[in-house]
Amino acid sequence: MARSIAAIVAVTLVASCGALPRSGPSKREIYAGSVLRDGDAFVVSVNPRVTAATSVTPALGFSEAFRNAAEIGADTIRPGDTLGLIIYENVEDGLLANAGTSASLIDEVQVDSSGMIFIPYAGRIRAADNTPEALRQIITQRLDEQTPDPQVLIRRLAGDGATVSVVGGTGAQGVYPIERPTRTLTAMIAAAGGVAIKPDIALVTVVRGGRSETAYLADLYKNPMLDIALRDGDTIFVEEDTRSFTILGATGAQNRLEFQTEVISAIEALAQVGGLNANLANPTGVFVFRNEPQEIARAVMGRDDLIGAQRMVYVLDLTEPNGMFDARDFVIRSEDTIYVTEAPIVAWNRSVAALFGSLGQVGSTGRALGVE
Incomplete structure (x- = not known):
């Protein structure tokens, strides 16, 4: 009778092993949600062409109207003087x-x-x-x-002459006069004590006459054209980049992370959580889930009949000859979800552990009832 009970339990466990606890869907289940299989997402393997089509970085910077404004003198007369x-x-x-x-x-x-x-x-x-x-x-x-x-x-x-307001993540917020040494944006930020946040992810917004424009602080130093001349009444707002992405699955940690640099690749994103979990991860199944704008989705799929934003699932196979290079070049964007699937052997081991653990419990119960 014990053997019969054990057999029934074994069959039940094997049949329901998909319901065992796990970190998320399997690689096979994600592919099952593809448009090609009546799903609602395009599943695309990452290659150099896909990487080029999706490498879109934030388009930040100042317009010509801001860039072409000439420097003003500290002694310029203004209404109210x-x-x-x-x-x-x-x-x-x-x-x-x-x-x-x-x-x-x-x-x-x-x-x-x-x-x-x-x-x-x-x-x-x-x-x-x-x-x-x-x-x-x-x-x-x-x-x-x-x-x-x-x-x-x-x-x-x-009359105090021309002044600007400096607020946000600077060393000393306040109202500062535009003087001969502080006629440009970076000079004024320096006068306000510099930035109090990580420079790599510092955003500088200038509000002028009801118009607001933003640039990365690092770009102001890389491109002198963005170091614009200031105007009376400008507001300079320094803030931290709030873009973020989420990492789930068989990684060193599962978390929502903020961008640490202006541009981050898939490899760098995985490194922020300690990389793949060597005991769980399937290196052939690293997925990036994203809602892709129409223009980019059309370029990736090579189709002109796609209307509106499309659900895209990008697949990175780190075991391929160029897999690590593709992951290094694939740019992560804000609101992306990176998911690492478990290796098939992990699900098998979990099923076996559950099976033998349950059979042991059944045997113990049988012996307690005097059933051999």
Whole structure:
């Protein structure tokens, strides 16, 4: 009777071994979900052509409008500034001077919201966007028509000039003036104490006039064109790259990981969790699950009839002659899921362990009941 019970248990275990605990689907089950087998995902083996078609990195950087903006001087006059003027006239009875004097003081002339000031006998003059020297020449030309050889001195009495706000992951957040040494983006970040996050994954966003543009900090140093000139009222926001991917299955650890560099390959992603588990992993079954944009999906599949984003499953076989090179070159993107299947022998060993463990329990139960 014990042998009969054991046989029944063995048959039941073998028939249901697919229900035994495991880390996820098998390689065979993933292929079963392919479009070719009435599934809803394209299963594609990675090769150099596929790697080239999918190697899309974040398109970050500054537009021409930001890049072509010229540097502004720290002494540029702006709306709201208050100016003081002294005008010397080369006559005893001048237009502006009091009796017995040759100079007149025009104090506290405020630049209005439209950037204009009013000077007697010279009229309304645009002061904003001019330096004090440029404004001096303009006023001199205007007054020269009224009085011979006027001499004009201009100084800023109040007004902080151009400033920018620096916030986020910097050494010292705050409002900083645009001065001669800090007219460009990287110089201003340095003045704010540099970045307080890992430079490789630091993003720099500049908000200007309701427009926001972002670049990687590392790219600012690689490409001087991206080290843009600053403008009054700019906001500089430094933040950490929030892109992430997930690794599951027979690896050293299963986790959701953030990008540690601007670009990361499949090999580097696996290395972050300790690589494949030598006791469990199937190196022929490393899968990358991704929702691929229409354009890339068409390029990968060589089809022009695909509409909208497509579910793609990329297969990396690390045992192939070029498998490690393909994994090294295959670029991981944000929200990817990397899954490493278990080796077939692992499922077999698990079934055998469950089978013999259950048979041992059955034998023990039979002996307890006096059944041999």
